[in-house]
Amino acid sequence: MSGPLLRNRWFVGSVGGTFLLLVFSVFVGFVWLPSAQDDSLFKGLLNSICSAAGVPRSWLGEASAPVTSPVKVSEVVMTPTTLDEPSSGGGVGRGATLALRCTMCHGLRGVSTSQTPTLAGQYASSLYKELRDFQSGARASAVMAPLVAELHDQDLRDLSAYYASLPRQQSPATQDLQSAPDIVATGAPMRNIPPCGSCHGRLTAKLGVPWLDPQPRDYLKTQLEAFAHGTRRNDTSAQMRNIARNMTTEEIDASVDYYSGTR
Ligand code: HEC
Ligand code: HEC
Numbered sequence: 001m002s003g004p005l006l007r008n009r010w011f012v013g014s015v016g017g018t019f020l021l022l023v024f025s026v027f028v029g030f031v032w033l034p035s036a037q038d039d040s041l042f043k044g045l046l047n048s049i050c051s052a053a054g055v056p057r058s059w060l061g062e063a064s065a066p067v068t069s070p071v072k073v074s075e076v077v078m079t080p081t082t083l084d085e086p087s088s089g090g091g092v093g094r095g096a097t098l099a100l101r102c103t104m105c106h107g108l109r110g111v112s113t114s115q116t117p118t119l120a121g122q123y124a125s126s127l128y129k130e131l132r133d134f135q136s137g138a139r140a141s142a143v144m145a146p147l148v149a150e151l152h153d154q155d156l157r158d159l160s161a162y163y164a165s166l167p168r169q170q171s172p173a174t175q176d177l178q179s180a181p182d183i184v185a186t187g188a189p190m191r192n193i194p195p196c197g198s199c200h201g202r203l204t205a206k207l208g209v210p211w212l213d214p215q216p217r218d219y220l221k222t223q224l225e226a227f228a229h230g231t232r233r234n235d236t237s238a239q240m241r242n243i244a245r246n247m248t249t250e251e252i253d254a255s256v257d258y259y260s261g262t263r
Contacts, residue, residue: 074138074234076129078208083124083157090154095162098155101147110166115218121168126210127160130234139234171214171261181254183247191246196255199239208236217260224252 005011034048099110102119106112110120119127133139135148135156148156177185180197187195195201199209212220226232227244235241244252256262 071233072137074129074133074236075136076132076138076208076236078125078129078236080207083128083160085157090158090161092158092162092165095158095160098151098159099162102159105143110163111169112216115216117215117219118169119163120166122163122210123205124160124164125208127163128156129208130210131156131159133234139232168211169214179258181251181258183251183255184258188246188251193243193246196259200259212259214261215259217256217262220256220259221252224256228252 030049030052031045034052035045037048105114105116106119110118110122112118130139131148131151134141134144135151137145151159177197182188183193184196187193187198196212199206200212205211223232224244224247227235227240228247230241230245233241247255
C-alpha cells in the first residue's frame with residue numbers, strides 16, 4: 001500500500017520538505033536562538049530551551065522574589081467605616097491631651113499662625129490618613145515623621161477626632177464662589193484638570209480629601225509643587241499628582257491665593 005505512495009516523487013518531496021523545514025525551525029527556535037542569548041537569566045541550554053518553550057521559571061525551581069517598589073506609597077484605604085470603631089476610653093478628650101505636643105507648631109487650638117497647616121475643623125478622615133502616611137513614610141516629612149513614629153493607631157484616631165472637633169475658621173474670601181479663579185471653578189478640561197471644587201468643595205466632602213480654606217499660602221503652594229514634582233506621592237491613585245503637574249505656575253498661584261484668602 002505504501003509502495004505506490006513512496007514512489008510518487010511529489011508526495012515524497014512535499015512531505016519530506018515540510019519535515020526538514022520543521023526540523024530546521026525547531027533547531028533555530030529552540031537551540032540556536034536560545035543558546036545565542038548570553039543574558040544571565042538563561043543559564044545553560046536546557047534552561048534556555050525551557051524558556052523558549054514558555055515553561056514558567058518557577059518550575060525550574062528558580063522563582064525570584066517579587067519586585068518591590070523602591071518608593072513608599074500610601075497603605076491607607078479609607079472607607080466610610082474606617083473611623084467607626086468605638087474607641088476604648090479614647091476619643092476627643094484623650095486626643096486633646098495627646099495634642100499638647102502639637103500646639104507649638106499647629107497652634108493652641110489647631111489654628112496655625114505660621115506656615116504649618118491648620119488642623120482645626122479638618123475632616124477626621126483626612127487627618128487620620130495624613131498621620132498614617134507620615135508614620136509609614138508614604139508622605140515624607142522630616143518634622144512630622146519622628147512626632148508620630150511612636151504613636152499607636154488609637155492615638156492617631158483620637159488626635160484626629162480632637163482636631164476635627166475644633167471650630168473651623170473659614171476665610172470670607174472662599175464663601176464667595178463668584179470670585180473663584182477659573183482653575184478652581186471650572187478646571188482645565190483640555191488638560192484633564194477637574195475643578196478643584198469638585199473634590200475640595202464645600203458642597204462635596206469626599207472621603208480623604210481635605211478642605212483647603214483657609215490654609216497658609218506657602219503651605220498650599222509647597223504641597224502643589226511637591227505633587228507636581230512627585231516628591232509628595234501619598235495621594236491615592238495619583239489624583240493630585242496628575243492635576244498638579246498639568247497646572248501652570250499662574251494657576252497654582254491663583255488657586256493658592258484663593259484658598260488661603262490672600263487675594
Ligand atoms: C515641629 C513642628 C510640628 C509639630 C510639633 C507637629 N507638626 Fe504636624 N506638621 C508640621 C509641618 C511642618 C507640617 C507640614 C508637612 C509637610 O510639609 O508635608 C505638618 C503637617 C501635619 C498634618 C497634615 C495636614 C494636612 O493638611 O495635610 C497633620 C495632620 C499634622 N501635622 C498633625 C500633627 C499632630 C497630630 C501633631 C502632634 C502629635 C503634630 N502635627 C505636631 C509641623 C509640626
Ligand atoms: C479628583 C479629586 C481632586 C481634585 C479635582 C483636586 N484635588 Fe486636591 N486633593 C485630592 C486628594 C484626594 C487630596 C489628598 C491627598 C492625600 O491623600 O494626601 C488632595 C490634596 C490637595 C492638597 C494638599 C492639602 C493638604 O492639606 O495636605 C492641595 C494643596 C490640593 N489638593 C490642591 C488642589 C487644587 C488647587 C486643585 C484644583 C486645581 C485640586 N486640589 C483638585 C483630590 C483632588
